Amino acid sequence: MTGARVLFIGGSGAISASCTREAVRQGFDVTVLNRGSSDLRAIPDEVARLTADTADREALEAALGDAQFDVVVNWVVFTPDQVRQDIEVFAGRTRQYVFISSASAYQTPATHLPITESTPLKNPYWEYSRNKIACEELLLQAYRDDDFPMTIVRPSHTYDETLIPFDGGWTVIARMRAGKPVVVPGDGTSLWTITHSRDFAVGFTGVLDRAEAIGEAFHITGDETPTWNQLFSEVAAAAGAPEPQLVHVPTEAILANDAAWGAGVIGDKANTMVFDNAKIRTLVPGFAARTTFRQGAREIVAWYDAHPERQQVDPEKDALMDRLAEAYAPRVV
Numbered sequence: 503m504t505g506a507r508v509l510f511i512g513g514s515g516a517i518s519a520s521c522t523r524e525a526v527r528q529g530f531d532v533t534v535l536n537r538g539s540s541d542l543r544a545i546p547d548e549v550a551r552l553t554a555d556t557a558d559r560e561a562l563e564a565a566l567g568d569a570q571f572d573v574v575v576n577w578v579v580f581t582p583d584q585v586r587q588d589i590e591v592f593a594g595r596t597r598q599y600v601f602i603s604s605a606s607a608y609q610t611p612a613t614h615l616p617i618t619e620s621t622p623l624k625n626p627y628w629e630y631s632r633n634k635i636a637c638e639e640l641l642l643q644a645y646r647d648d649d650f651p652m653t654i655v656r657p658s659h660t661y662d663e664t665l666i667p668f669d670g671g672w673t674v675i676a677r678m679r680a681g682k683p684v685v686v687p688g689d690g691t692s693l694w695t696i697t698h699s700r701d702f703a704v705g706f707t708g709v710l711d712r713a714e715a716i717g718e719a720f721h722i723t724g725d726e727t728p729t730w731n732q733l734f735s736e737v738a739a740a741a742g743a744p745e746p747q748l749v750h751v752p753t754e755a756i757l758a759n760d761a762a763w764g765a766g767v768i769g770d771k772a773n774t775m776v777f778d779n780a781k782i783r784t785l786v787p788g789f790a791a792r793t794t795f796r797q798g799a800r801e802i803v804a805w806y807d808a809h810p811e812r813q814q815v816d817p818e819k820d821a822l823m824d825r826l827a828e829a830y831a832p833r834v835v
Contacts, residue, residue, distance in 0.1 A: 504529045506711040507570070509596075511535050511556060512577030516665040517602075517657060517699045519543035521575075524703035530573075530710065535565060542664060559587060566591075573710045575600040580630070585637045589644050598651050598716060600709065601641055605658035605721050605777070606631040606770040616778040619656075619719050628769025638719070645717050653709060654719035658775060661798065662699040663805040664812075667733060669763050670819045672806060677820070678738045683747035683827040687767045690731035690750055693774040697724035698793035705779075708786030715785065723777045724791035730771075733795065740799035749827040759822055 513522045513534035525532050526546045534545065535552040554565035556578065574596040576588055585601070592599050608617050610625040623638065625631035644650035661667050668674040668684075677684050705722040709715045728736070731748060738746040753772050757764025783789055806813055 504711060505531060506572040507531045507533070508573040508575065508710060509533050509535060509569075509571040510575050510577065512575075513549075514543050514545060515577055516543070516662045517660050517702060518575075518577040519545055520662060520699035520703040521706050522546070522549060524700070524707045525710065528707055530707070533569075533571070535562075543662070556584070556587075559591070563591065566595075569595075571596045573598045573600065575602070575710075577602050579637060581633050582636045582640055585640045589640070589650055593644075593648070593650055596651065598653055598711060599641075600653045600655060601637060603634045603638055603654050603656045603719070604631060605656045605723065605775065607634045607638065607656065610769060611773040612775070615774065616776045617721070618778045619721060619781055625769055628765050630766075631769055651716045653715045653717075655706060655709065656719065656721040657702060658695050658697060658721065658723045658777065659771075660697045660699050660702050660723075661802075663798075663801040666737075666802055666806075667696060668737070669766065670816060670823065672813050673816045673819050673823070674734075675737065675741050675743075675803070675806070676813070676815050677823065678734075678741055678743035678746050681744060681747075682824075683749045683831060684734060685751050685756070685823045685826050686730055686734060686748045687751060687753050687756055688730075688772055690734070690748060691729050692772065693727040693776055694730055694733065694771065695723045695725075695727050695775050695777055696733070696795055696798075697722070697791060698795075698798050701789075701791045701793050705782045705786050705789035708789060709782075712785065720782045720785070721777055721779070722782050722789070723779060724793075725779070726791065726795055727776050728795060736796055736799045737802070740796075740803040742803075747827075747831075749831050751826045751830045755826065755830070759826065760819075763819075 508530045512518045522545045533550040537555050552565045554561045574592050607623045609622045623635045641652040645652050753767050
């Protein structure tokens with residue numbers, strides 16, 4: 503039992519809730535700081551709770567008081583300004599600061615596979631990824647110049663039972679069950695690494711309170727690399743829907759009709775992503791991806807069927823999918 507004191511800023515998200523539960527299971531003394539409680543994902547009762555909006559620095563520092571932590575993990579940092587604030591607030595207050603970056607920061611598209619932690623960081627297509635790269639650069643400078651004890655973790659596509667892995671979310675499953683066509687960017691054959699959050703949590707928790715992780719970056723991903731066509735088919739089967747009508751739509755057409763959806767596809771999901779996990783497995787020998795997506799898809803559908811209030815169809819996305827499907831569906835001659 504470790505007993506190390508860990509602060510999770512966030513801690514109730516699709517990835518972080520699993521990590522909170524795993525950290526408690528492994529004996530960490532966990533405190534979660536966020537803006538308020540969420541009933542979407544349960545975290546253990548023994549977790550201490552602080553309330554503050556991290557955008558309000560005075561409120562953040564008031565909530566922290568003079569508390570010291572062995573590890574601080576901020577799950578909700580997305581911009582360089584947020585990183586600068588964390589460096590100022592937590593310098594001298596923790597022995598390890600863990601920044602949650604993104605595997606989408608890696609060179610896109612990659613020139614070599616599998617991707618390792620030494621793959622260059624370069625994504626000219628997606629602002630989200632460029633911001634993560636800028637955050638990493640600030641932290642590396644703080645580590646080199648001031649010994650700020652940072653560790654970088656880069657998740658790839660990580661999900662739990664509440665997170666449908668398609669743009670549009672429940673709208674896609676509703677269309678499948680109704681026998682309507684669903685939109686697949688590109689030709690659907692690119693390989694995509696997808697990881698269940700409870701598997702990610704084992705690798706992630708193994709990084710915490712580790713001196714040998716300071717100054718290092720790790721990605722933590724599963725080993726399963728289905729195609730997007732296979733991912734859609736697995737979800738359809740889990741939902742009890744017929745084999746889905748997959749309509750392959752050029753990424754440029756999606757971008758022209760929905761800038762946010764298109765940017766995420768071009769900057770991330772359109773590209774084959776296969777990872778070498780040797781580095782995290784060396785540090786955390788117990789890490790293994792044990793949840794297949796077939797199992798994960800069943801859990802997603804079961805959760806949504808048990809929570810009908812979460813079955814929300816986005817009418818604009820639904821209408822756009824209708825238009826794209828009509829324009830790009832194969833024609834019978």
